[in-house]
Amino acid sequence: MPSSSSGxxxxxxxxxxxxxxxxxxxxxxxxxLMRELSRRHDVTVLAREYDAxxxxxxxxxxxxxxxxxxxxxxxxxxxxxxKRATHKKYDIVHSHMNGYCGDVEVVHVTPVRYNWRxxxxxxxxxxxxxxxxxxxxxxxxxxxRLRPRPGHRVVGVSGLIAEQLREAYGADRxxxxxxPGVLRPGQEDxxxxxxxxxxxxxAADDWVCLLVARNPLRKGLPTALKAxxxxxxxxKLLVVGANAAARxxxxxxPEYASILSRVTLLPETSDVAPYFLAADVYIHPTLNDSxxxxxxxxxxFDLPVILSPAPWCGFAQYVESRREALxxxxxxxxxxxxxxxxxxxxxxxLAAILREGGARVVDRHSWGEVxxxxxxxxxxxxxxxxxx
Numbered sequence: 386m387p388s389s390s391s392g393x394x395x396x397x398x399x400x401x402x403x404x405x406x407x408x409x410x411x412x413x414x415x416x417x418l419m420r421e422l423s424r425r426h427d428v429t430v431l432a433r434e435y436d437a438x439x440x441x442x443x444x445x446x447x448x449x450x451x452x453x454x455x456x457x458x459x460x461x462x463x464x465x466x467x468k469r470a471t472h473k474k475y476d477i478v479h480s481h482m483n484g485y486c487g488d489v490e491v492v493h494v495t496p497v498r499y500n501w502r503x504x505x506x507x508x509x510x511x512x513x514x515x516x517x518x519x520x521x522x523x524x525x526x527x528x529x530r531l532r533p534r535p536g537h538r539v540v541g542v543s544g545l546i547a548e549q550l551r552e553a554y555g556a557d558r559x560x561x562x563x564x565p566g567v568l569r570p571g572q573e574d575x576x577x578x579x580x581x582x583x584x585x586x587x588a589a590d591d592w593v594c595l596l597v598a599r600n601p602l603r604k605g606l607p608t609a610l611k612a613x614x615x616x617x618x619x620x621k622l623l624v625v626g627a628n629a630a631a632r633x634x635x636x637x638x639p640e641y642a643s644i645l646s647r648v649t650l651l652p653e654t655s656d657v658a659p660y661f662l663a664a665d666v667y668i669h670p671t672l673n674d675s676x677x678x679x680x681x682x683x684x685x686f687d688l689p690v691i692l693s694p695a696p697w698c699g700f701a702q703y704v705e706s707r708r709e710a711l712x713x714x715x716x717x718x719x720x721x722x723x724x725x726x727x728x729x730x731x732x733x734x735l736a737a738i739l740r741e742g743g744a745r746v747v748d749r750h751s752w753g754e755v756x757x758x759x760x761x762x763x764x765x766x767x768x769x770x771x772x773x
Contacts, residue, residue, distance in 0.1 A: 418755060490538070544702050546676075596667075
């Protein structure tokens with residue numbers, strides 16, 4: 386049996402719904418991890434969709450599931466097809482999907498059982514969940530996915546997720562934590578910054594707050610807008626990844642009429658580097674992030690970061706407040722966010738402290754180290770499978 390610790394190449398199946406950087410933080414985690422692992426192993430992607438703009442091209446097996454089906458049925462069919470496509474064909478199956486094909490299962494979001502059986506819910510909602518085919522399907526798939534067995538590991542991408550898994554499935558369970566990594570960009574290009582700011586029509590003295598999110602409303606857009614409204618005119622908000630819901634929220638709320646000219650909404654893109662270069666501070670008042678790759682990526686671009694606390698943002702557990710990032714008391718504390726943005730803009734010493742601290746955080750999160758941690762898990766899985 387080949388082993389990642391022996392130097393032999395493994396055949397790895399990577400199972401995910403969509404493969405590509407532009408689909409979100411969890412998806413970007415998969416792309417960058419597979420980029421690193423594919424240097425030493427043979428990686429095949431099994432997914433419903435592979436972003437044509439993704440610069441990492443790997444062997445690809447498409448799993449076809451009709452979009453006309455209800456979401457819970459699509460997930461069930463995907464799980465069945467993924468199991469059939471991977472069974473006894475690979476050394477390691479590395480899955481980011483709720484299903485039952487993986488040797489290594491990576492949990493990026495709040496566990497289904499935690500949502501429906503642990504945290505407080507309205508009585509009627511909890512009762513109805515027992516007869517909901519959607520909820521019952523998700524619960525069953527997750528139960529099978531997380532069932533302890535030899536040669537199998539369940540990984541949480543943050544301490545928050547691992548804690549929720551233990552609350553849902555037993556305090557005695559061991560859930561390894563492997564947070565995302567980050568790549569340092571090339572040397573900052575002042576010309577690229579100037580060009581992007583010119584294209585977006587920012588003046589030289591404008592202070593640009595950046596938010597990158599596939600679902601901006603969940604990542605704190607309303608808080609960001611309220612904060613912006615209390616700041617002077619030269620403070621601007623740039624949102625990359627804005628969807629129709631975000632545009633409607635901005636356009637249909639009269640309270641934002643006075644700041645419309647100061648807000649720029651851009652669609653999702655696989656290349657966010659120009660916008661990190663163009664920004665002056667990264668804000669992340671998220672309402673729900675198991676980790677939060679965007680603020681970590683912002684730190685790699687030398688941006689000061691302001692973010693939600695845990696449990697709303699799992700990444701907050703990995704930073705020292707006021708030394709490596711500014712951590713809000715609550716995701717909806719727009720007054721704190723506005724004060725933080727103003728402080729970073731006007732206090733050069735604070736901005737320097739946050740940039741230096743962010744660099745330390747980046748040093749702790751390299752994709753090379755993340756890949757090595759997964760290879761160690763692969764080796765343990767293979768040893769147990771051989772023994773059993």
